[in-house]
Structures are given as structure tokens and as C-alpha cells.
Amino acid sequence: MIEVKNLFHKYSENSDYAVKNVSFEIPKGEIFGFLGPSGAGKSTVQKILIGILKKQKGSIVIDGINSEDLKKDFFEKIGVSFELPNMYSKLSGYENLKYYGGLFKKKTKDPLKLLESVGLLQDKDKKASDYSKGMKQRLIFARSLINDPDILFLDEPLSGLDPSTAKKLKEIIINEKNNGKTIFLTTHNMFVADELCDKVAFINNGEIVAMDTPKNLKIKYGNKSVKIEYHEENKNKEIILFLEKTEDKEKIKKIMDTKEILTIHSGEATLEEIFIQITGRGLS
Missing domain, CATH: 3.10.20 (Ubiquitin-like (UB roll))
Known part of the structure; x- marks a missing residue:
């Protein structure tokens, strides 16, 4: 589903590479975890994959199509949950999802059902600016699902959530996987990675230093x-x-x-x- 080979990226001509020779493959229907501390290069790789950052060096193939040949319909197939919530603050939670759903050509999910799934139905008419940090995180997560994407890119989706809410979102992520979705998950939370991911890559200073299933890594190094x-x-x-x-x-x-x-x-x-x-x- 996703093949990345020898990916490099730097933010300025005179800076060091933020991503160095990164390669990995994610089969369809698996959860792949990028595990590393803040500043390790996790979000940079995700931004390149979804087209926010232009690829500088390396090869990216998504669903059999080279990244240079991806068209607008690529965005019909993906859902993205960013680490820092971005939304229309003057609109309500419901209005945010309703507006975003209208950007797609395909049939989208019911915003009310999505809000209910993440525990925000009772706050559907509240302005997003009045949401707490955790509520904003849940709204962005719900938004990533509205177009029923084939590929989910989740950047620290459980950050700042209480254990009960985090459990609810983890169940949704597992359910998406069971429905055949491919999920690219970036996190510094090793418990989340261990619990959810079929395979994880340790990234440090822009380089992958180890990659395998959580179980195999424990057997090899633990x-x-x-x-x-x-x-x-x-x-x-x-x-x-x-x-x-x-x-x-x-x-x-x-x-x-x-x-x-x-x-x-x-x-x-x-x-x-x-x-x-x-x-x-x-x-x-």
C-alpha cells in the first residue's frame, strides 16, 4: 500500500537533513508506527507522504502510484489527524465536520454519528474555540474519518486524552484496521505503539535505527x-x-x-x- 525508499529532507539549504535515508513498507490493512521523541522526524515524514511538504529526494509509492503522479483524487482516499488541532474556531463541532465533509466528491459519513463515536455529541453546537484541548483532538480525529478513507495518517492522535477517551479512540483505530484500512501512526507513546501497531520503526535524529514487530523487538533486544x-x-x-x-x-x-x-x-x-x-x- 505504501512504499518509501531512501527518503531525504532538509528544511533549508544550509541545514542538516531532518530525514535521512528513510525506507519502509506498509502492507494494506496494517498499522505502522513511527516511534520517536519530538523532533526526531516523525511529522516531517508524514507531511511528505500527504503532500504538505514537497519530496526532495527518494521514492514514494502509494497504492501503486508514484507520488509525483498522484492526482487530486488521492485526497479522497486519505484521512489526516494532525498533532496540533486545526479547525474553524468560530464554527461549532458539527459545523466543522459538515463543512469538511462537503469538500469531498464521495459520500461522507454522518457528522453526528462521528461526534457520538468520540464522545462529542453533547457538545456538537458548541463553538470549536470553546473546546478543551482534548475535545479539539477528538474533533480532528473524527474529521479524519469523515470521508471513510482507505489510508489514515494519525499524528499523536491520543495526545492529552484521559485514559477512558483514549481507550475509545484506540477501539476506533483497531476497528478501522479490521475494516481493511491502512494506518500510518506517529507517536512518542510506546504504550500506544505496543498496543496498536503491527510493526514499528524507531526513528532518531531523522534516521530509522530499528524496525520490526513490537514482539520481535522485545525478543531481540529485551x-x-x-x-x-x-x-x-x-x-x-x-x-x-x-x-x-x-x-x-x-x-x-x-x-x-x-x-x-x-x-x-x-x-x-x-x-x-x-x-x-x-x-x-x-x-x-
Whole structure:
């Protein structure tokens, strides 16, 4: 569905490349996550893919069509949710969706049903300028769905949302995937990436430094651990041991044989821990 090869981009002639030799493929019906901190190049790549930024160097093929040959009907097929909400502030939430839906040739979704799906139906007549940050984020997300797009570009779609609302939007994203939609998701939230994405790419300083399924990345880079809580000398104690280490295996056996075990939990490295291991920096 999306093929990107050797993509480069710089914002001025004398600046360093903001995106350096980026290559990836996204099959139809998968969620692909770009995982990295602010300023890593995530949004730049998305802006190039949707045509906001002109491609400078590299190859982009979307749905079998080279990016240079994409016509206006390309925008009938995509939906975009930006990190910074952009809307008509003097219009209500309903009016924003109604107006945006009128820009498409194809039949669009019912704005009221979209507002209901993101928990904004009761605020449909409120001016967008009076929406909170989280409400604006939900409105932009709903707007990205109005044309029933084949490809969704979501830039930090859950940023600033409370857990209950974020769960609701994650369910919508998964449902879109199950309906065959291809989703390009940029985020610095490793929990979101782990939960939603079929494949993730770690991007740091404009370069992809690792790319695979979340599970495979954990297997490759993560150390399998066991956290044991036990009782000894009238105290509850806790220890974390790693299964790859021979000495830790011996410690586990000794504790199991000689101590009063309270709890045992297996663990694996998180995507953020793996990102730090590879790049030496965090995601926040």
C-alpha cells in the first residue's frame, strides 16, 4: 500500500537533513508506527507522504502510484489527524465536520454519528474555540474519518486524552484496521505503539535505527526477567533476576527452594527501554 525508499529532507539549504535515508513498507490493512521523541522526524515524514511538504529526494509509492503522479483524487482516499488541532474556531463541532465533509466528491459519513463515536455529541453546537484541548483532538480525529478513507495518517492522535477517551479512540483505530484500512501512526507513546501497531520503526535524529514487530523487538533486544517477592527474616523482599544469566538462574532456584515465595512475575523490556538501549535517549 505504501512504499518509501531512501527518503531525504532538509528544511533549508544550509541545514542538516531532518530525514535521512528513510525506507519502509506498509502492507494494506496494517498499522505502522513511527516511534520517536519530538523532533526526531516523525511529522516531517508524514507531511511528505500527504503532500504538505514537497519530496526532495527518494521514492514514494502509494497504492501503486508514484507520488509525483498522484492526482487530486488521492485526497479522497486519505484521512489526516494532525498533532496540533486545526479547525474553524468560530464554527461549532458539527459545523466543522459538515463543512469538511462537503469538500469531498464521495459520500461522507454522518457528522453526528462521528461526534457520538468520540464522545462529542453533547457538545456538537458548541463553538470549536470553546473546546478543551482534548475535545479539539477528538474533533480532528473524527474529521479524519469523515470521508471513510482507505489510508489514515494519525499524528499523536491520543495526545492529552484521559485514559477512558483514549481507550475509545484506540477501539476506533483497531476497528478501522479490521475494516481493511491502512494506518500510518506517529507517536512518542510506546504504550500506544505496543498496543496498536503491527510493526514499528524507531526513528532518531531523522534516521530509522530499528524496525520490526513490537514482539520481535522485545525478543531481540529485551532481557526476559523474573521479579520474585519473598519473605525472609520477618521482612518482605523483592528481587529482579534475568533468565539469560546463568548466575541468576541459580539464584532463582535457590530462592524457590529455600524461601517463602509471595509472588512471581515474569517481565519483558518495554519499547521505551529498548529505544533507550539503542539510541541512548528517551522518548519524552
